[in-house]
Amino acid sequence: MTIHALFTSLDLIGTFAFAISGAVAAHQKKLDLFGIITLAYTTACGGGIIRDVCIGALPPAGLSDWRYLALSIVAAGLVIGAGQLVQKLSQPVLLFDAVGLGFFAVFGAHKALVYGHSMEAAIILGMISAVGGGALRDLLLNRTPVILQKEIYASAALVAAVLQTGGETLGWSLRWVPWVAIALCFAIRYLSLCFHWNLPRFANDKE
Amino acid sequence: MTIHALFTSLDLIGTFAFAISGAVAAHQKKLDLFGIITLAYTTACGGGIIRDVCIGALPPAGLSDWRYLALSIVAAGLVIGAGQLVQKLSQPVLLFDAVGLGFFAVFGAHKALVYGHSMEAAIILGMISAVGGGALRDLLLNRTPVILQKEIYASAALVAAVLQTGGETLGWSLRWVPWVAIALCFAIRYLSLCFHWNLPRFANDKE
């Protein structure tokens, strides 16, 4: 398997895991068929679309590559037709989601650098690529985004984006930097799920 | 009436119908004068602005053509000053809205193709042009977008966008393709209103 084929596979696996998470959330809120497909697509592609609009990569990849829409429709169909199965697979989906998280953070940061933007833009856009879709999903479902409230999620993406951006700027080899960054993000996310790690929250002075 | 004048008329009629729907929703939520104008404008122009940002047509038409803002202010004034009248006109407004829906889907898809984007981008952006404003209206009013929950609405826009994109790609004449697409979208939307058609929703396994 060439590097490029591996990259493409990770991209599609991550997209599919994100689409499943959007479709499951829409299904729980009893949206109709169109709503479930839209949520799957928005969760999978929303972060990348925001990134591409900000770096001037038009049209956004999520709009011009039919595979993302196709994967979203497949994910929606799977959730509708085989909800029982998807529930059994919820553990694997969380793992795929963690792989997608790291991949999107690394790829988002890399794409921003390729388009000539600064390190700071690359780090922020890497993180937005990874968590933006989930935030849009929660906005459309009318709730405060989960990533703002609990769990080490965006922070794991941030670590991956920082490592990729730093490594690429320092001229480290692209042969290993992305893989280390993805693995590190996956490990942080996996351990935080196992041990219920959360970022600190603060007592509210007003209470 | 030339083709161009007819197109412009449809655009303004659709914009006005969308602005009315935004102003009515804002008025029901008791927003202030600025809130009602903002909702009217966002509903009327939001979908087109997202489309223009995604295809690189800057500045978005909704920002650079004063007629859209003017129509939004007129719609807001009408809803505030003549609420009774607007309620009586709710049936006609639904029909104008259906005309606008088809027109925006067709025009959005056409504009994406003119800017050199792919068929898939044209179809998705046509649909976003048509339904994006309504989705933003619902987000600002803090509720899950209606289009994700019920009624054949986005689906009618999708049919129009697909027909326009396919016809244009196949080289069919622009003399009749847009009109057929708009008429088809209008017919689907009108019949779904008459007969209360909805997309399927699915039993939730978790209950």
Place this chain on the structure above:
Amino acid sequence: MTIHALFTSLDLIGTFAFAISGAVAAHQKKLDLFGIITLAYTTACGGGIIRDVCIGALPPAGLSDWRYLALSIVAAGLVIGAGQLVQKLSQPVLLFDAVGLGFFAVFGAHKALVYGHSMEAAIILGMISAVGGGALRDLLLNRTPVILQKEIYASAALVAAVLQTGGETLGWSLRWVPWVAIALCFAIRYLSLCFHWNLPRFANDKE
């Protein structure tokens, strides 16, 4: 102090006041550390990012200049570590916020004109620069934006954007137009806070 240094100071003061308002709102909603920083950053930079995407100034300044992110992190730390102090400072923060409001409206309108856009686009984008961050803050916290509901806030920004756009188009001197516009916006906002001015709201016919 040169004009440029003064401009930069106003920009950073306004950004900081906006970041504080985002961090306070996130803290009240008990978001975690990441959530508080995100809300501070979104409130401070969201309006400018929307403006820059619409005028084609990529990447948006909020993403490429590290000082905005740094200020947001400082604001979040201050709110977390010294909540009591921030409560005592709530009056000064409101004043800084009013300065930032005028500055962002003026600077947003100016930047849109510099990028060659129309007067209408400059006015709307000036206003969006000033109030967009606050609207995003409220969307992420799952509530209808405050600016749509009460207080003379967006209206004060609108006055500043109109004055700056009109003055610049008429060729008035940039030596005094921005300062008058910022001062006028500040005065309107300050007086509306003192005297509890609000835009009119309208009896709902349906009740």
